[in-house]
Amino acid sequence: MNPSILNIQNLCCGYPKFQLSDICIDMPKGSFAGIIGPNGSGKTTLFRAITGTLGIKSGNIMLGDKNLRTLAPRQRAQNIAIVSQFIDAGDISVEDYVLMGRIPYQSRFSFFESDDDLRIAREYMTMTDTWRFKDQLMSELSGGEQQLAAIARALTQEPELLLLDEPTSHLDITHQVHILNVLQQLNQEMGLSVLMVIHDLNLASEYCDRLILVNQGRIHTQGTPEEVLTFQNIEDVYQTVVVTQPNPLSGKPAVFLATQKVLKEINERTDIAQ
Amino acid sequence: MQNKHLRWVIYLSGLMVLLIASVILSLSVGEMNLGFFDIFSILGKGHSSMEYTIITQIRLPRVLLGIAVGGALSLSGVLLQGVYRNPLVEPYTLGISGGASLGVAFAIVFGLHQLIGPMVLPLSGFIGAFLIIFVVYSISSRHGRINIQSMLLTGVMISFIASSSMMLLMAITSAENLHGIIFWIMGSLDEPEMSLIYVTLVMAFASLAVSYLFVQPLNALRLGEEKAKHLGINTDTTIKLLFLLASMLAGVCVAVAGVIGFVGLIIPHLMRLLVGSDYRILLVSSFLSGSIFLVLSDVIARTIISPNELPIGVITGIVGGIVFLLMMSRSSVQLMRNK
Secondary structure, three states: OOOEEEEEEEEEEEEOOEEEEEEEEEEEOOOEEEEEOOOOOOHHHHHHHHHOOOOEEEEEEEEOOEEHHHOOHHHHHHHEEEEOOOOOOOOOEHHHHHHHHHHHHOOOOOOOOOHHHHHHHHHHHHHOOOHHHOOOEHHHOOHHHHHHHHHHHHHHOOOOEEEEEOOOOOOOHHHHHHHHHHHHHHHHHHOOEEEEEOOOHHHHHHHOOEEEEEEOOEEEEEEOHHHHOOHHHHHHHHOOOEEEEEOOOOOOEEEEEOOHHHHHHHHHHHHHHO | OHHHHHHHHHHHHHHHHHHHHHHHHHHHOOOOOOOOOHHHHHHHHOOOOHHHHHHHHHHHHHHHHHHHHHHHHHHHHHHHHHHHOOOOOOHHHHOHHHHHHHHHHHHHHOOHHHHHOOOHHHHHHHHHHHHHHHHHHHHHEEOOEEOHHHHHHHHHHHHHHHHHHHHHHHHHOOHHHHHHHHHHHHOOOOOOOHHHHHHHHHHHHHHHHHHHHHHHHHHHHOOOHHHHHHOOOOHHHHHHHHHHHHHHHHHHHHHHHOOOOOHHHHHHHHHHHHHOOOHHHHHHHHHHHHHHHHHHHHHHHHHOOOOOOOOHHHHHHHHHHHHHHHHHHHOHHHHHHOO
C-alpha cells in the first residue's frame, strides 16, 4: 500500500444550517478517487474544506505529512491544484491563463514569466491538446476546451493532488470521456493523485479506483466501486430503485434505472404469476 | 510570448509620445498662442522673456497637475474595477467625491476658508473623503474580512447621504457661498499653491509604483476571488490594501482639483479594449492615458470660450462620454467580455 496523499481525520466543518461530521478519508498516493452523493449531501462542502475555502471546526486534513491548517496559501497552491466547475476566465488568452498556474512559484517582484514557466506551461498544454488554442481567448473556447485548459493550468501548478469539482457535468459524452481519459492518463503515467466530485455514477465507477459516497453530511460508504455501488447502497442514499450489473467490457459495476412505468409492469407480471 | 512583450513596448512608447505631444500643445495654446515648436526655443532662451514666464508660471503648473490628477484618477479606477471585478465601479461610486464635496461645502458655509486661509478647502475635502472611506470600510468589514459586494452598496448609499447633506448645506447658505461650492465641485486644474501640485504629483507616481507590487494578485483576481485564493493569493489583504490605495488617490485628487468625473471610469475601460486585461501593461497605460486625457481636456476647457474658462469636469464628462459611446457601439461584444 502506498503512503497516503490525503488523510482526513474526524473532520467536522460546515455552515450554520449544514454540517459535515465525522469525515475520515485515507487516500493512497497515486489513486484516482471520486466523491459521489445526492444533491445537498455535502459533496461540495467537503470539497471546499479540502480546498481550504471553508474553515475547519475540528479534525485534521493531512496532505502527505503536511497539515493543511498550518500550510500557507502559497504552499497549499503548490501542493493542491483545483479545477472548478465553471471556468469563467473571460478575455484572457489561453496561454496567459495556463501560465497563471505558475503564480504560486513566482516571487512578488518577478515581472515576467521565466523560461521554465513557459516551458512547463507549454508541456502541459501539449499534453492536454490545448497548445493549438494558445493565442485564443478563453471565452472563445467551447465548454470542453475550457475544461481542458483549466486542467492544463492546474497541472502547471505541478501539484501533488489534483482536485476537480464536477469536471464533466455540463458536457456531452464525447467531451466527458475525453476529459476523463486525459485525467486517467495523467494518473497512470505521471502517478498524479486525482480526487473529483462527480455526479454520474457510471462515469465514477469506470474511472475511479476509490469511491466515497456522501449522504446527509456523513460518509455512507467508501471503498472500491464494487463495494460502494451496490443496489442497496444506491437505493438507500438516492431513494431510487436501481439495478447494478458489471459492465461487459470493464467488469466495473454499471447502474441501471427503473422507471415508474417499468416498475409497474414488473409488479403486474409478478402479480399474475402468483 | 516575445510578441506580447513587443506589443507592450509599442503601446508604452505610443502613449509616451502622445503624452509629450499633449503637454507641448497645452503649453503652447492659451490667451497668447505660441507656436507648437517654438516652445523649445523659448525655454532655451531662459528667464528673460514674457513667454517664458507664461509657460513656466501659468501653464506648466496646470499641466503638471493634469498629469498627476488624470493619472491618479485613472489608476484609482482601474484598481477598483480589478478588485470588485465590476466594470461600473469608479473612484466616485464609493462616495469619495461625495465626502470631499461635503467637507468643502461645510468649510465654505461656515466661513472656515476666510478665517484660516485658502489651504482649508483642499484639507477639508481630504478629511471629508477620508471620513467617508473610513465609514464605508468599517461598515463592510467584519471579523477582519471584507465583503466586497456589500461594500459597493454601502458606498453608493453613503454617497447619496453625503450629496443630500451637501444639498442641505447649499439650501440654507448665502448665494455667494453657493457659488463658491458649485465652482469647487465642478473641478479645475487651477491651483495656485505649487506645493500642493508637487505633493499630488509625487503621490500619483509613488502610487503607480506601489500598485505594481500587486500585479500578480490583480491578475489572479481576474478569475474571481475564490480562484485567486486557490492560486495561493492572500485575497483579503490584497483587496483591503488596494481599496485603501485607490481611495487615497481619489481623495487627494478630489481635494486638490475638485470633482473631475469620468476619468476613472472611462479611461480604464478604453485601455482594457486597447491593451488587454493583463495588469502588467494595463496599470501603466491607464495612468498615462488618464494624464493625456486630462491635459487635453484642460486645453479644451480653457480655449473653447476664451478668455473665459469652462469647468474641466464638464469637458471630461461630455467628451469622455461621447468617445466611450462610440467605442462601445463598435465593440459592444468585447466590452461585455471585459469583467
